[in-house]
Amino acid sequence: MFLINASNLHVGGGVQVAASFIAELAAFSDLPECLYIWASDEVDTNLKASEANLSNLVHYEVVNTYGPKILFSPVFKRLNDFDAVFTVFGPLYVSRLRGKSIIGFAQPWVIYPNNEIYGAMGFTRKWAMRLRRAVQKFFFSRADTYIVELEHVREGLRRQGVGVGKPVNVVRNCVSSIFFYEKLWKPVALPEKRADVNLGFVGRNYQHKNTQIFPEIVKQCRKNYGVEVSIFVTFTQKEWRSCSVEFRKSVLNVGPLSIAQCPAFYKSMDAVIFPSLLECFSATPLEAMIMGKPVLASDRAFNRDVCGDHAVFFDPLSAEDASTAIAEVFLDGSVNDDVLTQARRYAMNFSNPKSRAEQYLEILLGSL
Structure with a gap:
């Protein structure tokens, strides 16, 4: 069984990307029966606004997870039911899955740790942010495969030592078909x-x-x-x-x-x-x-x-x-x-x- 996991996306462009992706899947005529989809409330709302035919997705479910809290959620155990999990945008706050973990990476703070924004922060906030990014980097590193949107991101992952020796696939992002x-x-x-x-x-x-x-x-x-x-x-x-x-x-x-x-x-x-x-x-x-x-x-x-x-x-x-x-x-x-x-x-x-x-x-x- 395969899972597309968009349960962790609640704000920003990630919600729109996931909704657009799932809407396209809903139009496919030959999806495998072993494909499961988890969408957050926000992704689900966007899908319904786009009038995607969700009835074509046999195993579509609204599931909500929130960062590290997934470790204490019943959903955590369910993740191990799948042979492979594609988290549309990570990190997925799980150290190890029974199956393969594929992560969409779109976290520029991790690949550009010396960015100019840190210089405008106070000491406490800056180091709190650095700690948070270090935690994210750890969980990103647990993935088996990565999907990024541009070449500079793949280069950044390698530069930061994330996913060394693991596949990093470049899949260009795009505008939603709704346009x-x-x-x-x-x-x-x-x-x-x-x-x-x-x-x-x-x-x-x-x-x-x-x-x-x-x-x-x-x-x-x-x-x-x-x-x-x-x-x-x-x-x-x-x-x-x-x-x-x-x-x-x-x-x-x-x-x-x-x-x-x-x-x-x-x-x-x-x-x-x-x-x-x-x-x-x-x-x-x-x-x-x-x-x-x-x-x-x-x-x-x-x-x-x-x-x-x-x-x-x-x-x-x-x-x-x-x-x-x-x-x-x-x-x-x-x-x-x-x-x-x-x-x-x-x-x-x-x-x-x-x-x-x-x-x-x-x-x-x-x-x-």
Whole structure:
């Protein structure tokens, strides 16, 4: 028996990737009867919003696990019923399974331990984070096989000594197929405030996402170019309440989006901004390109690997440089319809959900 485990995914892009993957499986006509699927509540919600035909998945079950707590859960014993377990994104906090453990790896803090974000942390938090990443690294190292989304991640795993001598498969991530079926899109309620330029950000308010730069970008656009900019984010209420007063005055929050709401959100924006400092992979730039929107992205290797020449890059530590990038798009006219058409074509050819699902399934079924 084989298990696809998405029970541990509750927030962020991992939920959308798992939902997209399982939705593709639901459309397959020849799935093996020995395939079991565990989806968290959040993954299940996204699947239902996408109208995936879950009845095609004979052994589909909603199961929720939460990090190391799995060790004290009845689910822990059930994991040993399977010959191979594919955890869509790890770590799986289990030291050893009876069967094979295949782990999807997307934890940049583990492969880039000397990143610049640690320098902005206080001593206690920094070492608490380092301890947490060390624990994650240990559990990642227990896997038998890894799946990563880009070459730089495979190189990072080897550099950090994770999974030495074990298979590391590169399966490119992609946008969900829902982006190509407008009838499945769900509306998004946006604040009424609109500006000269409306920028969207899709993601959680993690420190490495670098969203704290947004208020200063708004100021620099006004000061240097006389352009009023509104930035729309998708934070949870808890994340929004933790933001400073200045941040909440400058930025607008629409709340978390389901995967079915993302296309409508992008469509309502003039461009998408992605100032992240640390990633393995993010589908946000590709999703924006598919929706025909300019992409303003941090000048980092992970973004250049994904975007190629189809984004306007800026120094993510400089709000002034970000404002210059915005002016390049909306005042200088360097991004026109032809450029956006080329970007959309590039994003569509980057990868596709069906191919990704086939590769995932092949690795899982071929692991024995």
